[in-house]
Amino acid sequence: MYPISGVRGEKGKMAATPARHTEQAEKEAHSFLQQAGAYARHYGRLPLPADLNWWWTIGAMLVAVLVLMLLSGLTLTLAYTPDASLAFGSVEAIERRMPSGWLLRAMHMTGASFFMAALYAHLLRGLYYRTYLPPRRSVWLSGCGLLVLVMVTAFAGYVLPWGQMSYWGADVAAKAVGAVPFVGQGLEQVFLGGESPGTPTLHRMLTLHFLLAFVIIGLVLVHVAVVHAKGSSSPSVQPEIRRKYLPFYPYFTTRDILAVLVMSLGFVAVMCFWPGLITEPANYRPANPLHTPADIEPEWYFLPFYGMLQVVPSKFWGLLVSGGAVAVLFAVPWLDKGRRIANSGLARLADAGALLACVGAAVTAAAAGVHHAQGGWLLAGQAACLVYYLYFLVFLPLRTRFEGKEA
Amino acid sequence: MIVQKIRPTFWLRGGGMLLLGAMMLGADIAQPAQAQPVKAPEQNWSFKGPLGHFDLPSVQRGYAVFAGICASCHSLSEVRFSDLTDMGLTLEEVGAVAATWQVADGLDAEGRLKHRNARPDDALSSSYSGPEAARAANGGVVPPDLSRIVQVYPGGADRLFALLTGYKPDAVRVPGKGFANSFAIGHYTAMPPPLREGAVKYADNIPATVTQQARDVTTFLAWVSAPHQDTRRRVGIGAGLYLCFLAVLFVILNRRLWSHVRK
Numbered sequence: 001m002y003p004i005s006g007v008r009g010e011k012g013k014m015a016a017t018p019a020r021h022t023e024q025a026e027k028e029a030h031s032f033l034q035q036a037g038a039y040a041r042h043y044g045r046l047p048l049p050a051d052l053n054w055w056w057t058i059g060a061m062l063v064a065v066l067v068l069m070l071l072s073g074l075t076l077t078l079a080y081t082p083d084a085s086l087a088f089g090s091v092e093a094i095e096r097r098m099p100s101g102w103l104l105r106a107m108h109m110t111g112a113s114f115f116m117a118a119l120y121a122h123l124l125r126g127l128y129y130r131t132y133l134p135p136r137r138s139v140w141l142s143g144c145g146l147l148v149l150v151m152v153t154a155f156a157g158y159v160l161p162w163g164q165m166s167y168w169g170a171d172v173a174a175k176a177v178g179a180v181p182f183v184g185q186g187l188e189q190v191f192l193g194g195e196s197p198g199t200p201t202l203h204r205m206l207t208l209h210f211l212l213a214f215v216i217i218g219l220v221l222v223h224v225a226v227v228h229a230k231g232s233s234s235p236s237v238q239p240e241i242r243r244k245y246l247p248f249y250p251y252f253t254t255r256d257i258l259a260v261l262v263m264s265l266g267f268v269a270v271m272c273f274w275p276g277l278i279t280e281p282a283n284y285r286p287a288n289p290l291h292t293p294a295d296i297e298p299e300w301y302f303l304p305f306y307g308m309l310q311v312v313p314s315k316f317w318g319l320l321v322s323g324g325a326v327a328v329l330f331a332v333p334w335l336d337k338g339r340r341i342a343n344s345g346l347a348r349l350a351d352a353g354a355l356l357a358c359v360g361a362a363v364t365a366a367a368a369g370v371h372h373a374q375g376g377w378l379l380a381g382q383a384a385c386l387v388y389y390l391y392f393l394v395f396l397p398l399r400t401r402f403e404g405k406e407a
Numbered sequence: 408m409i410v411q412k413i414r415p416t417f418w419l420r421g422g423g424m425l426l427l428g429a430m431m432l433g434a435d436i437a438q439p440a441q442a443q444p445v446k447a448p449e450q451n452w453s454f455k456g457p458l459g460h461f462d463l464p465s466v467q468r469g470y471a472v473f474a475g476i477c478a479s480c481h482s483l484s485e486v487r488f489s490d491l492t493d494m495g496l497t498l499e500e501v502g503a504v505a506a507t508w509q510v511a512d513g514l515d516a517e518g519r520l521k522h523r524n525a526r527p528d529d530a531l532s533s534s535y536s537g538p539e540a541a542r543a544a545n546g547g548v549v550p551p552d553l554s555r556i557v558q559v560y561p562g563g564a565d566r567l568f569a570l571l572t573g574y575k576p577d578a579v580r581v582p583g584k585g586f587a588n589s590f591a592i593g594h595y596t597a598m599p600p601p602l603r604e605g606a607v608k609y610a611d612n613i614p615a616t617v618t619q620q621a622r623d624v625t626t627f628l629a630w631v632s633a634p635h636q637d638t639r640r641r642v643g644i645g646a647g648l649y650l651c652f653l654a655v656l657f658v659i660l661n662r663r664l665w666s667h668v669r670k
Contacts, residue, residue, distance in 0.1 A: 050668060092485040092554070095635075102635040103642065246668065254664055258657040265650050272643020273457035284555040284632075 044249035049234035051243070052252070055125040056232070057259030058118050059224075064260045065115045065267075066220065070213060072108040076101075077210065080160065082202040087162035088286040110271040112154055113278040114263070116301035119150060123329070128355050130338065131233035137333040139230060142223040144330045149216050151302070151326070156209040158299060162202065163283030168296045170197040170205070179315035196289060297370065304362040307369030308388075311381030321385055328392045336396040338403050347402070354395045361387035445589040447562050447569035450622075454564075454629055460637045461630050463495040468609050469627025470494065472620045474507075475607040477553065480545065480598075482533035485554035486631055489527040493634055494627075501527050511536065546585075548597040557625070557632040564629050566590055571621040574600040 079098050081090040094101040123143070126132060132140035155173065159166045174197065178188035193200025236243055246252070270277055278300075282293055298306050305322045312318035328335075361384040368381025453462035470491065473483075488505040492498060508525040510532060515521045520536060533552075535541035541549045557564050569590040578586045578600050585597040602617045602624075609615055630636075 089485065096485065096490055097487070102639065106639065250664060251668070254657065254661050258654065258661050261650055261654040261657055265647060265654065268643055268646045268650060272639050272646070275639075281559050284558050 043228070044247065046228060046248040047245035048232045048248055048252055049236060049243050050246045051234060051236045052232065053235050054259065057256050058122045058125060060256035061118045061260055061263045062115065062122060065111050065118065066217070068107060069111045069115060070217065072104045072111065073213060075104050076108055082206040084162065084199040084202060087160065087202055091161045106271050106275065110267060110278060112157065113301070114267055115150065116154065119147060123147065124355065124359065128351065129233060129235050130336065132333040133338060135230050136233055139223065139226050140333055141330065142219060142226055146216060146219050146223060147329070148326060149212055149219065153209055153212040153216065154301065156205040159205040160202065160209065161283060162287045164285045164287055164293050165280050165283040165297070167197055167287035167289065168293055169298055170201055172296055176309060176319050179319050181316060303366035303369045307365035307373070307381050308385050310373040311365070311368055311378055311385060325388060332392065332396065335392060337400045354391055357387055358391035447566040447590055450565050450568055452564055452629070453626065454636065458640065460640065462626060464611065465623050465626040466494045466630045468613065469623035469625070471607050471609060472624040473627055476601055477624065478531070479534060480550040481553045483531035483554050483631060484533065484552050486531050487528055488525060488531065490634060494630060505529060546597060553628055553631070555632050557629040564625050567628065568621050568625045570596065571602060571625070572618060
């Protein structure tokens with residue numbers, strides 16, 4: 001179909017003289033452009049349900065922030081030194097002396113928070129509109145895979161500035177890994193590269209952070225390709241055949257750009273005027289292995305899982321409950337075996353209420369984590385864990401049964 | 408059938424448990440934390456709020472206080488003299504300022520520490536040869552580095568100002584505790600009252616009262632903790648206005664496009 005095959009056939013003849021060589025290169029470049037153009041046209045014409053609402057623009061926001069993270073991250077790497085005695089100073093030098101270094105680092109830090117916030121919103125969109133139902137299980141699974149990769153990348157990135165929270169965060173995470181029976185001690189050693197966090201840990205975290213960035217980009221391409229292959233989900237209750245469709249360009253590209261612009265406004269507001277919302281002051285103190293801070297706290301996006309880790313008395317079970325809170329997302333397409341979004345207003349209200357309870361439980365668990373699961377927060381956190389799991393393990397399967405009765 | 412049986416009992420039990428839990432927790436959660444240091448009164452800083460900007464003459468006076476008083480014990484190890492150009496000094500002035508400082512310059516043939524005049528690319532490092540020397544000279548406490556002090560000190564600029572001006576006039580060192588100061592952690596600090604009336608002479612002839620010195624040095628330390636804050640806010644206003652303009656254009660485009668689509 002594409003002229004590339006023709007070029008291949010003539011390859012032997014064309015390589016004979018240098019002049020021919022350029023001609024061939026030109027032709028190949030031409031055909032590559034044609035192919036890229038064909039792809040762009042194909043994606044531009046992609047039919048999408050006309051009733052998509054604004055929740056379907058979060059994907060575009062995520063892509064925009066991901067590109068920003070990649071570009072700012074690559075430039076920051078040029079000035080960063082992964083050594084326990086130099087890392088903090090190199091980050092300070094980026095902030096104070098590298099031309100526009102403060103801006104690059106501010107974009108990277110704000111980007112991390114905005115990416116996680118948008119990712120959680122994207123996930124909740126999926127849960128509420130049940131976009132994981134067949135035939136889009138693979139879309140959901142690749143998305144869950146991305147969530148895990150992004151979380152690992154965010155954690156590794158947070159260790160790099162080597163402030164107090166970086167150091168003690170790595171310490172707490174290593175001890176949590178060490179709680180895994182049988183293999184825990186070995187894993188902890190591999191993770192830290194020694195008995196306590198140090199230069200080997202920084203080398204590991206930088207490599208992981210850098211490598212996973214590109215794995216994430218690859219998986220995002222797969223995620224988008226699968227969406228294109230399976231067709232987009234929709235908030236509509238109508239069966240797919242009766243839906244109206246519109247091409248991606250210009251209807252949805254325009255709306256996506258508008259959504260990205262609105263998000264950018266929020267981004268600039270946080271980055272330039274309220275940076276205190278996303279920065280942790282204690283991380284501007286250099287890492288000190290001899291001084292444990294009074295409050296060891298991860299970034300806000302890990303707080304729910306950190307809270308769950310704390311409210312369970314046993315270390316191993318805490319790890320299981322907290323890790324399971326992410327792992328259970330992978331099982332959602334098999335826990336909820338319904339066919340489409342609920343038809344009746346009452347059922348939709350119940351769906352929204354249950355999801356809100358689940359989000360409320362995550363927020364409560366986060367608050368319990370902030371308050372060290374002391375006193376009443378311990379019980380509140382444990383109740384939150386219960387509600388969180390009830391949503392996935394009881395509500396989702398039950399909902400399918402109700403639907404079975406209605407139909 | 409089974410589901411219908413489970414449903415009311417589950418909600419009743421769950422609701423009851425939640426209610427009971429909430430009643431039990433309520434009092435527990437509402438309790439305040441342990442006694443904190445006295446809350447510092449709020450000051451009207453030039454850099455306060457999302458649109459504030461640093462009063463650079465005050466930052467420069469604050470540098471004079473830092474160099475004349477604080478620097479004998481405290482360091483700004485992440486800051487270099489060349490960074491001071493951003494507080495309104497020329498490169499020549501920075502060179503002259505640096506030359507008034509002595510920095511360590513390796514060991515001489517007999518193994519003694521050598522010193523030389525500082526250059527613009529030197530850091531404002533500690534005046535002690537190491538943490539042991541600092542500890543020995545300050546009764547067992549290392550004076551903290553002040554590079555990010557306003558950012559990391561709980562209570563920020565307000566509390567720092569309150570601490571500097573919060574000593575009693577007749578403050579004496581209590582053995583094992585330090586000096587009484589209600590704004591310090593544990594209500595005692597190892598730092599002797601640092602500021603005296605007229606201890607520095609300002610180039611702009613503003614009277615160097617203790618309050619004035621405390622205000623200026625706090626402004627200087629706030630600037631050192633966030634040296635690009637003014638630029639950051641300027642960028643924010645520019646980028647925000649540009650994005651607003653672009654967003655309005657796209658709102659119009661989006662409305663026109665979608666007006667052809669019947670729901």
